Amino acid sequence: MANSRKLAAEPEPIELDWAATALLIIDMQRDFMEPGGFGETLGNDVSQLARAVKPIAAVLDAARAAGMLVIHTREGHLPDLSDAPPAKVERGEPSLRIGDPGPMGRILIRGEPGHDIIPELYPLDSEIVIDKPGKGAFYATELGDVLQRYGIENLLVCGVTTEVCVNTTVREANDRGYRCVVLADCCASYFPEFHEMGLKMIKAQGGIFGWVSDSAAVLRAIS
Numbered sequence: 719m720a721n722s723r724k725l726a727a728e729p730e731p732i733e734l735d736w737a738a739t740a741l742l743i744i745d746m747q748r749d750f751m752e753p754g755g756f757g758e759t760l761g762n763d764v765s766q767l768a769r770a771v772k773p774i775a776a777v778l779d780a781a782r783a784a785g786m787l788v789i790h791t792r793e794g795h796l797p798d799l800s801d802a803p804p805a806k807v808e809r810g811e812p813s814l815r816i817g818d819p820g821p822m823g824r825i826l827i828r829g830e831p832g833h834d835i836i837p838e839l840y841p842l843d844s845e846i847v848i849d850k851p852g853k854g855a856f857y858a859t860e861l862g863d864v865l866q867r868y869g870i871e872n873l874l875v876c877g878v879t880t881e882v883c884v885n886t887t888v889r890e891a892n893d894r895g896y897r898c899v900v901l902a903d904c905c906a907s908y909f910p911e912f913h914e915m916g917l918k919m920i921k922a923q924g925g926i927f928g929w930v931s932d933s934a935a936v937l938r939a940i941s
């Protein structure tokens with residue numbers, strides 16, 4: 719992997735020090751991706767998210783081959799729900815609420831099958847997995863400490879959903895000084911129009927929250 723090579727991106731190409739860059743894969747969990755999980759209980763069509771899996775797998779393979787730091791996140795709560803605010807648990811009219819038993823175990827609870835990452839993108843033992851109770855990956859987690867420990871300055875961000883956990887994490891990261899490059903085809907939303915808007919919000923105004931690129935550009939740059 720070249721130490722620093724320009725990555726095609728919007729609003730403009732960006733030069734990254736790859737040794738200071740991590741791949742951050744947000745919430746590619748069965749609870750969001752598969753029927754019977756949290757996403758579907760909220761009334762969403764989970765098939766909308768499948769399109770991101772192959773592009774993420776390609777970037778993940780390349781990142782592993784290049785020796786890049788890989789971090790996976792999972793949204794979920796402790797079995798006693800002590801980290802789940804009532805305002806989150808009680809919201810809306812889901813068919814099953816957070817903590818209720820469902821076909822993949824208790825909805826959005828750590829340790830349950832539905833909370834785990836989909837097999838296609840399963841973390842290696844050597845990779846970092848951050849469990850987060852919120853939408854942003856920095857809130858109430860060790861992510862900030864991990865990035866500092868590894869000398870990370872730049873994040874390639876993938877995952878679901880574009881406008882919720884991806885956008886929230888990018889905004890948190892941007893405020894903490896990280897350069898975030900969101901990979902458009904490696905993200906997805908239950909609402910295609912929110913996906914498009916979520917990406918536009920990141921790269922608007924000269925890249926107010928970061929940059930938007932794609933899997934092909936990353937493969938060209940790091941392979």
Ligand code: C5J
Pocket residue numbers: 744745750793853878879880882883884
């Ligand atoms: C949501 C997420 N959509 N990972 N979580 O509730 O985006």
